[in-house]
Amino acid sequence: MLSNTGGNTRRQTLGGLSASQLNTRTSNGGALRVENVKSRASLAGVPGHNGPKTPGRKTPGGTRRRSSIFGWSQQSKHDPRPLTDKQYLNDCVRALISYLTTHGYDNPVSPKTLTHPTCKDFVQIVTFLFKKVDASLKIVGKMEEEVPQIFKKLKYPFPISRSALYAVGSPHSWPSLLAALTWLVELLNYEEKAAEVREKSVDNFECDTSSRDFFEFVGKSYKSFLSGDDGECFVLEDELRATFQEKDKEIIAEVERHEQEIEGLKGSIAGLTAKPTPLEALQQKRRDLDSDINKFESLITKLKEHKEAVEQKTRDREEELHGREEERKGVEEENRDLEEVVSSQSINKEDVHRMAQQRSKLQDILQSLTSQKDSLLDAALEDEAKFEKKVEELEGTTRQYHVMADRLQLIPSTAKHAEGVNFQIKLNASLDDPSEVFNVDMKNKLKPALNALRESYAKKTRLVTEEMTEIQEKVDSAEEALSEKAEEIALLGSQNARLEEQTRQLKEQTDADIASKNAEIDQIRADVKTLKETAVKSLADSEAHAHALKVEYEELCVTTTLETEMVNKDLAAALEALIGHKLHIQQTLKRIDEQTKNYVEDVMN
Template structure:
């Protein structure tokens, strides 16, 4: 941030760009004003300005038809020496000035001790130290000073101090006839320094606030206020009205944009409402869910029956296992008996007397018998192995057939083909039963699989393929509708966010407008106080000017009353318009939010129903 140029000439536009009016700098502690409002008696006559009210084209001057326009204390050059209207001979006024000066010096690190007694009649040294300290507050680079009686008048003249400070008063600065005017000048200088500090603080705060998006709108409004107020002070009503028209045009465009957005939102809401109504009128998925529940109940009963059949099969297999174990035990007993007989035959043979030829013959026969026995044993084992394999294969195939039959019956139940009174059975029983004890293939099952079951199943497949194609088309249509509903809902959310942002921005503008209006009312109230003080001062003037002053007082009072009425009417109208606009915006925001919530809820319900329908 660049350093302030303290010794430069302060122009009216520079002062008017501050956050507070420039006239506030010169106000005294006792309520007297050092601005142009307090100097109207010595001001140069200027042309009265027009009214800013939109219902009237022209009005008299802001200070009445018989009173000269007040000039700014920092405005153009005075045409002659001005008389200081401040009560310099009043002790209370001087005490307030001393108090103001001491407060500023104490708070800003004045290096020397200062007291009311010192400033009541200061020496040249004390005055020099105070002046140098105050000058350095304007410009910290000021290290050397010339003669005080030469530097002080030039410095105050550069600051556009409205009254002349003579060198003779500075030669005897502590004298009773010269010190009050110099003290008032120092007080004016302190108030100007206080104003600069407050303005710098406000400018830094406003700069940080205006960096945001919402602050951009505030910045635009502040620039409008500053520009119009500058033209107002300059008396340029044409430019002031042009700025107001531009601002009204900008607000009108924003209002049109909001109305268009509102219309689009309403159209989108109507579309969503029609979609919601259509979705509500579609068949409910509850009936389909109830039908599936009934099918599941029937399937549960069939599974229970299947479990009972499997348990019966298990018991039958256990009985067969017991029978096979009994057969095994019988075979083992037979083997033991044959072994005993064999031992007995061997013993008997051993006891028989034989010769060598018989022995050879017997050995040969035994060898032949042994070979024959081994051959028969091998054949028997092969036959037993084949029989066992065939039994295992038959049992496995029977289990597969029974499993397939059970699976077939389950699917038939799900397809509503079983029992014969089912929906798609057409009076024909499609339930398959396997007879494992059948003696012929025709008695193995109770159904003609090729002649009856398969053609019926082919017809069912064709019907289901057709229905599946239709349902797939419906599913695609529903998915497209759900996608469009989600897109529309997202657009509504975005539009709602934009509307909320606009509402917050308009609320901020409303608060700014209220603050500006209140500031304006306070300014007008201060101006009314100034006019009242002016009336009191006019009452105390010489009796020779009594007639002129009386007329001037009446004009000022009339102007004050008219201005108060105008300000009150304008403030009431502005407040009512802003309140109505805010209420409409809040109501519209609530309406849009409610509609969006309803649409979101309906869309979610539709998604749930679509998901259930897919299942």
């Protein structure tokens, strides 16, 4: 609103600030600051508020009237507090002691001390409280001069006399000083409560950092608007725009990261689907083991048959050898008899010749029998070598069986998959009974146990196959849900772009309207300035003409005020629309993020 004919301009607020608006403003450093009264005044004298003060509007006659925003007269006021009431003073003492003891005051304090305090006690207490207001505040001059000035800067509504500070503990001085200290404590308590309300409002309304930045921008820009600093408003808008652009980049990066995680999960699912499952690998191992078992059984059967044949041949050879040995003994006995007969008979030439022939014949027979014996021994040795080779092969096969059984946790009998059955085979080739070569009954015990184990694995295989089918169905459902979520994200992205475009157009329209109104205001100001210059140059004009110009000026002021209020209302509506749009985008992105996280957790589970 334009002021009187003095030519100074200022801006007037559209209405009073509510208590919630006071609490949600941004505090510099989280505590009150004491500054020059000219550079920072309390809003209409409200204690603890360090916002801009709106001066009262002056009438054309030059007299000042009360501002519409919590203003009151600047004349000296009578203190309405009951400073002579002993109960009230005791309450003030208790409040002061409570604050000092709960906020780290390290000097002794008691109700007796605060009944008639010394000047030193008062200085310590007031210095401690001033430090709570501003940590950098120091009393460098005389206490009697500095304390009243600091209370005045803090907008204490009642004066503090120097004479009272010279006699702090006197009955006529201490009640007013105690009330001032109590007011300062209430001011500090108010600031603490306001900070708590700000934090609770952030929690209750789920206001994140970007929202706080936006509300700080609104508070600072409104303050600059009231002080007429348009350049600062533009700087704040640029800073807010840069902040939101940075937040948008972070959101886009987070969305891209989630998309990459989804692609990674898809790749993992594809890899797990492509390669053989643990069930299929176990099934293949089981088929290999079944094949090995069948081979072992066939080999064992063949070795048994070969062993029986070799044993039969050995027995036949031993019987034949025994017969030849008996025959040799008979021939030797016959030779001894013949030698006795020959030795008892007289030998002639014919007998000698006959004996030589008979000897030659017997030698041929002996040589034939010796060669047959050697052949039988060679055959027995060859059969024994073949038997030992087969035994070695059987031992190698048994070792391979043990390796496979150990890998499958079938041995010993306490192994995981043995189920109390002894699958371990011990080979003893030195025994003559084929049924005792192995320590277990292959046909009646080992083979049925292996068959039962195979049936158990077949049952587990069927169950796992059914579970794999269900899992595959869930994976297919998850992929369909993922596709639907991707389509929903794309749709929300297009909606977000459309809303941003609408917001941009609305802001451009609002900026254009504001620029147009500012141009009109500048034109009106130029006209007023021209009229003033004309009025100064034409001093010879009548007072009636000057009065008419003054009336026209006041009408222009009213018109400008109305137009300014309309612009402020349009700006407030645009800000509300922008806030609603931003909250909608935040809620949408939060919902998408929660849905994405839930989907990822479902896929991982």
